[in-house]
Amino acid sequence: MRITNTLVVLLVIALSASLALPAFAQDGAATYKAKCAGCHGAEGQGKVGPALKGTTLTDAQIADLLTKGDDAKKAPHKKALASLSADDAKAVATFVKSLK
Numbered sequence: 001m002r003i004t005n006t007l008v009v010l011l012v013i014a015l016s017a018s019l020a021l022p023a024f025a026q027d028g029a030a031t032y033k034a035k036c037a038g039c040h041g042a043e044g045q046g047k048v049g050p051a052l053k054g055t056t057l058t059d060a061q062i063a064d065l066l067t068k069g070d071d072a073k074k075a076p077h078k079k080a081l082a083s084l085s086a087d088d089a090k091a092v093a094t095f096v097k098s099l100k
Ligand code: HEC
Pocket: 031, 032, 035, 036, 037, 038, 039, 040, 048, 049, 050, 052, 055, 057, 062, 065, 066, 072, 073, 074, 075, 076, 077, 081, 084, 092, 093, 096
């Protein structure tokens, strides 16, 4: 009985995690709106930061810039952006590449 209960609880946790997490991490548009639009503009048209739509950088280069930072860049990209997971960075990079 106890083992069954434990298994059920574990199953529920595993299911909710596998359902909730990817949806969260992959919502590049929402991440962009929350963390990038203020500087790069809602449509990637540029504001404080340069325009991102039509960027020649690849998804991987954008994700790298966000998660590792680049010494040659000005703030805030000298350092990795805080509170952005690797998955979020990938999702937001894909979203940036979709801006036209
Ligand atoms: C506080 C303002 C600010 C925020 C927030 C910000 N950026 Fe930037 N971003 C900049 C500035 C300023 C530059 C130019 C840095 C430089 O060239 O030295 C830049 C440069 C970039 C570049 C390089 C563009 C190029 O052509 O070289 C990319 C890609 C980028 N940002 C993506 C993002 C993404 C995606 C987010 C959200 C996760 C984000 N940025 C959040 C200000 C910001």
